[in-house]
Amino acid sequence: MKKMKEVLKKHSPKILIGIGIIGMVSTTVMAVNATPKALLHNKEKKESEGVEKLGTKEIIKVAWPCYIPTIITGTFSVLCLIGSSTVSAKRNAALATAYALSESTLRSYREKVVELFGEKKDQAVMDEVSKDKLLKNPVSSNEIIITEKGSTLCYDAVSGRYFKGDIDQIKKKENELNRRMRDEMYISLNDFYYEIGLGAIKLGDILGWNIQDGYIDLCFSSQLASDDTPCLVIDYTIAPKYDYRALM
Numbered sequence: 001m002k003k004m005k006e007v008l009k010k011h012s013p014k015i016l017i018g019i020g021i022i023g024m025v026s027t028t029v030m031a032v033n034a035t036p037k038a039l040l041h042n043k044e045k046k047e048s049e050g051v052e053k054l055g056t057k058e059i060i061k062v063a064w065p066c067y068i069p070t071i072i073t074g075t076f077s078v079l080c081l082i083g084s085s086t087v088s089a090k091r092n093a094a095l096a097t098a099y100a101l102s103e104s105t106l107r108s109y110r111e112k113v114v115e116l117f118g119e120k121k122d123q124a125v126m127d128e129v130s131k132d133k134l135l136k137n138p139v140s141s142n143e144i145i146i147t148e149k150g151s152t153l154c155y156d157a158v159s160g161r162y163f164k165g166d167i168d169q170i171k172k173k174e175n176e177l178n179r180r181m182r183d184e185m186y187i188s189l190n191d192f193y194y195e196i197g198l199g200a201i202k203l204g205d206i207l208g209w210n211i212q213d214g215y216i217d218l219c220f221s222s223q224l225a226s227d228d229t230p231c232l233v234i235d236y237t238i239a240p241k242y243d244y245r246a247l248m
Contacts, residue, residue, distance in 0.1 A: 023077025145195025
C-alpha cells in the first residue's frame with residue numbers, strides 16, 4: 001500500500017490527465033445518449049399540457065434531470081484536469097527554487113575559491129572538472145558531430161556532445177548572442193547551439209540566459225580526449241537556467 005501510494009503520488013499529474021480525458025469523452029457520449037430521453041420528456045410534457053411548444057424555462061425544467069450524470073462527469077473531468085495542472089505547476093516551482101538555490105551555492109563557492117586561492121587555482125579546479133567529464137563520457141563511445149564550423153574537437157559540458165568547431169568562431173557567436181540579448185532580453189540554450197552548428201536538444205528550450213543574470217560567459221579548458229586527441233571543453237561561467245524568460 002505504501003509503495004502504491006508513492007507511485008500514485010509520483011505519477012499523479014499523468015493519472016489526473018488520463019482520467020480527465022476519459023471523463024470528457026464519456027461526457028460527450030453521455031450527452032448524446034441523454035438527448036433522445038430529454039426530447040421524449042419534452043414531447044410527453046407538451047402532450048400532457050396540450051401545447052405545441054414549451055417555453056425555455058419549461059424545456060430546461062423537463063430536460064435537465066436527463067443531463068445530471070453528464071454534468072457530474074463533466075465537472076469531475078474538469079476538476080481532474082485543473083488538479084493535474086496545479087500539481088505540475090507546484091512541482092515546476094519547486095524545481096525552479098531548487099535549481100536557483102544550487103546555482104547560487106555554486107556561484108558563492110567559486111567566488112570564495114577565487115578569493116582564497118586566486119584565479120589560477122580556480123581555473124585549475126575547472127580544468128580538473130572538465131577532465132573528469134571527458135573521462136566519464138569518452139569520445140570513443142560518442143558520435144562526433146561535424147558542424148563545418150571548424151576542425152577542432154570540442155565537447156559541450158551541458159549536452160555531453162562532441163563536435164568539430166573553432167574557438168574563435170564560438171567566441172564570435174557568443175558575442176553576437178550577447179548583443180541579441182540586449183534587445184530580446186533572453187536567449188535559449190538552443191539558440192546558442194544553432195549558432196555553433198549543433199542541433200537542438202529537449203532541454204535547450206527550457207534552459208537559457210536572461211540579461212538580468214548577466215551575459216553568456218563561456219569558459220574553455222584544453223584537455224585530451226580518451227583517444228589522446230586534443231579537445232576543447234566548453235563550459236559556462238553563468239549556467240543556463242530554468243525559467244529564463246521570466247522578468248523581475
